Amino acid sequence: MSDATPDYRDTVFLPRTDFPMRAGLPAREPEWLERWARIGVYDRLRSSAAGRTPFMLHDGPPYANGHLHIGHALNKTIKDIVVRSHQMMGFDARYVPGWDCHGLPIEWKIEEKYRKEGRDKDAVDLVEFRQECRRFADEWVGIQREEFKRLGVTGAWDRPYLTMDYHAEAVIAAEFMKLVMNGSLYQGSKPVMWSPVEKTALAEAEVEYHDHTSHTIWVRFAVVSGAGIFATEKSATVVIWTTTPWTIPQNRAVAFNPGIAYGLYQVDGVAEGSTAAVGERLVLADALAEGVMAQAKVTGFSRVADVTAGDLDGLVLAHPLRGVEEGAGEWDYDVPMLPGDHVTDEAGTGFVHTAPSHGDDDYQLGLRFKLPMTYNVEPDGSYRQDLPIFGGQAIVAPDGKDGPANVSVIKQLAWAKALLAKGKIKHSYPHSWRSKAPLIYRNTPQWFAAIDKPLDDGMGQHGDTIRTRALTSIDKLVRWWPQSGRNRIHSMVENRPDWVLSRQRAWGVPLTCFVRRGAKPTDDDFLLRDERVNQRIAEAFEAEGADVWYSAGFKARMLEGIADPEAYDQVMDVLDVWFDSGSTHSFVLRDREDGAPDGIADVYLEGTDQHRGWFQSSLLQASATKGRAPYRNVVTHGFTLDEKGMKMSKSLGNTIVPAKVIEQYGADILRLWVAQADYTADQRIGPEILKGTADSYRRLRNTLRFLLGALADWDEAERVEPARMPELEQWVLHRLAQLDHQVRKGYAAFDFQGVFQTLFQFCTVDLSAFYFDVRKDALYCDAAQSDRRRATRTVLDLLFHRLVTWLAPILPFTMEDVWLSRFPSEDDSVHLHDFAQTPADWLNEPLAAKWDHVRRARRVVTAALEVKRSDKTIGASLEAAPVVHVEDAGMLAALKSVAFADICITSDLVLTADPVPSEAFRMAEAPGIGVVFETAEGQKCQRCWKILPDVGTHSHPGTCARCDAVLG
Known part of the structure; x- marks a missing residue:
C-alpha cells in the first residue's frame, strides 16, 4: 500500500452511543427515583392495568424500629422482582408496603430511653406512653420508607398500611371479637413462655434459642408409703434430675414411664465429697443408673431388686423440701408418683420432677390427675414475697442474668439431705428475641384461641376447627416455594398448642372484651358476647384509635343500654402482635381498593423463620375468621451470611449494611446479588462476592451498550421480515422464542436466579462471544441498506426490546437508563411497558x-x-x-x-x-x-481488514470488492 491510500475510517458504521460504560449508579439512581415519582409510574400502571387480572403480593410488615439490615434488602428486593415481573407479564400487580407498629420491639425502645433518662415507665400515664410509642414508630416508618425506596422498590409508598392506623386498629379489634363470638376465645391458667425481663408472655415466634449454662441437680424424693417392694423398702428414695432447680418449690408430682425398666440400687462405696451414703438405696432407671452413680461420686453399687410399674403406681413420696421450715411448713405435703408417656430413659434418672405451673408436659399431667397449680413466681421472675425462705429472690435478674434462686434452692436441698449430686450443663435454652434474656415457663392467667374447638360460624368448608382449616389450607389450597416449606409449617401447626393471645404490655391493640365479675372462666356467661357492643367498639376505634379503650368512662359508654357496667370488668391486656400482623389480610387485602378482590393474596413472601411467625399467625387467624388461609402461594428465602458462611453480628464485625453497599456500588448491584443467589437457601455476601457481582454487571452492561451503539439512527423502514432474514438471524429469533418461554416460566415460579443466569449466559455466550462477534463485519462494513445489515439491525432491535424489559424487574435503574438512552422522553419509562410478545413461529428446531x-x-x-x-x-x-x-x-x-x-x-x-x-x-x-x-x-483491505487476493484491483485503492461497491 502506498502512503496515498485514503483513510476509510469515516465510511465504516461503527457503534455510536452516549451510553457510558461506567454506570455511576450511586450518583444517578436517585435521579431516576425522582423521575419515577414525578411522572407517577406506579399510579399510571394502576390506571393502565385496570381490567387486567389482579396480582397481589401482600407485604409482611417489618417492625418500624431501626435502620434496614441486609435481610431487609434481600426480602424487599425479591418482593419487588416478583411484583415488577408479574406486572410486565400482563397482570395488574399491586404492592402495598406495610409496617408492624405495635408490640414489644417498639415498647422496649421507649423503655430503654426511659431507663437512660432515669424515668419510671409505670409512673407515666398509659395513654401518654402509648402516644410516645406511636411517635417513635411513625418516625421510623418515614426513615425506613426512604431506605426501601432507595433500593428501587416500587409500590404505594404514599399510602402504605400501618397496624397503628385507626382503621387497622378497628379491624384488628373486630377480628379479635370474632373469636369472642365464635367461642374459640377462652381464659386459662397454664404455663406459658414468659420473659421476666419484659414481664410478658411471648409467642413461639418471639423465642430464639441460644447456648446457656444451667445448674443441674439430682434430688432424692423419700418414700412415704407404697405397695409391693415399697411396703418394706420405706427408706429408699426416688431420684429425679432437673436443669431448673428453681422449679423444685413448685413440685407436685414425680412421673415415671411404665415401659421403662427400673431397679433398686444400693450404694456400696463412695468417693470423698460424695453426698451419697453407703448402704442407702436409690430407685433409678436401669439404663441410667451407672451415669447417676458417677455424678454422685459413688465408687461401688449393686442392683438389689427389680422395681416394677406396679410397685411405682400409687407410690407416695415426700416433697424434698419437707421439714426445712419449723412447724407446719410450705412443703410438708405428699407427692404422688404418676405414669407419663413423656418420661424417657435417654437422660436423667428415668423419673421426671413435675411442676404443673412451669412446663407443658407437667401441665398436661397435672390436668389429667387434677394436680394443684402454684403461683409462686411473680411477673418479674422472682418468687412471691411471702414464700418461705426464697421470698423475693429472682430466678432471672432484671439484667437478664441468673438470679440467686437456683443456688438458694440447691443449698436448701443440701441442708435437707435431699441433694444427691449437682453439676452444670451447657445446652440450648429459650431466650427472648428482643431482650436476649433467658425465659421461664410460668403459670399465669392468659387468653387463648382454642385451635381444636369446633366453630359454629358457617365457614366449615375446609374444616370445623382452626387446626383442621389450617392443615387443609396447607395441603390443598396453598403452593409452597420451595415445597419443603409445606412440611415445615405442617408439622408446626399439627403439633402446636392453643394460641396465647394476651400480652401484659401497654403498646398494642387491647383485647376488646368484658368479663362478668365473680364468674369463672368456665361459666357460659363469663364473656360478654353482644354484637352491638362489638360494633360500638369498632366504631370508636375507627374514629379515635385504640387509645380510647383506656379513656375514662369508656366501658360505661360501650355498655350503655346493653349491660350493667358495674357487672363487668374490662380486660386490659394487649393482643399478641402476631395477631396484629396476622390480621393484615383483613384491612389490606379485603378493605383497600388496591387489595385483592376476594381478600386472598396471590403471594406471601418472607424468610423461612416466618413458618413459625407471620405465615403461621396469618394462617391461624384467617382460619378462625375467614375459614381458610389468606394466601395462595408462600415463598420463603433463607438467611444472609458473610462470605465464610458465618452468621452476621456487630460483635464479629462482619455485617453488611445495605446503605454502604449502595453508596459504593449502587442499588442495582445489590439487586443483582439477590438475583444471582439461590434465595431459597442461605445466601452469602461480602466484599469479594460484591466485586464478582459488579463484574457480572459490567459484562452485561457492555452487551447492552453494544446494542445501543449498533442501533444508532435506527429507522423502522429498515425492518426485515423473519422469512427474508439469513439463517443466522433466524437462529437468534429461535433463541428469543426459547428465552421468552424460559423467562416467563422462571418469573412465574419466582426463580429469578434461573432467569438471570439464562439471560446472562445468552448475553455473554450467544451474543457477545458469537452473534455480535460474527455480525460486526456486516454491521460496520456492509452497505447501510444491504439486506444482511438490515436483517442484523432488525434482530438487534428485537433483542433490545426483549432484553431490556426482561431484565427491568431485576435491574430497574440500569434498564431505565438503557431505555431512555434509546428512547428519550419526558414521561416514558421502561417500567410502563410489558414484556414484548414473541411469535411462536420463531421457534425452528431443525x-x-x-x-x-x-x-x-x-x-x-x-x-x-x-x-x-x-x-x-x-x-x-x-x-x-x-x-x-x-x-x-x-x-x-x-x-x-x-x-x-x-x-x-x-x-x-x-x-x-x-x-x-x-x-x-x-x-x-x-x-x-x-x-x-x-x-x-492477498492484501489487507484498508476498510474491512480482510486479507483477500482482489484487494488493490478496484477503483477505490486498497479495498476489496465488497468495500469498493459500498464506497460507490
Missing part, C-alpha cells in the same frame, strides 16, 4: 439443530486459531485461511450451506471431506473435525 453443528465446528476452528495467535504466528483471525476437514457428511453439508469463513471470522476457509491429517488441530469434544492452519493470501 434450524437450531443445524446451527448447533455450525457452532460446534466453529469452536474447533477458533481454538486452532487461538493457538496460532498465542505463538505469535498471527495477530488476528483475519490473517488465517484454515482448511477444515469434516468426516461427517451431514455436518459438512451444513457448513457448506453457510458463509462459514464469515462465521469463523477468517478471510478465507476451505471445507473438505478429505481424511484428517495427523498434524491437524483436534478437540476431544468434537470428534471428526480437524483444522490445518493456512495463512490468508
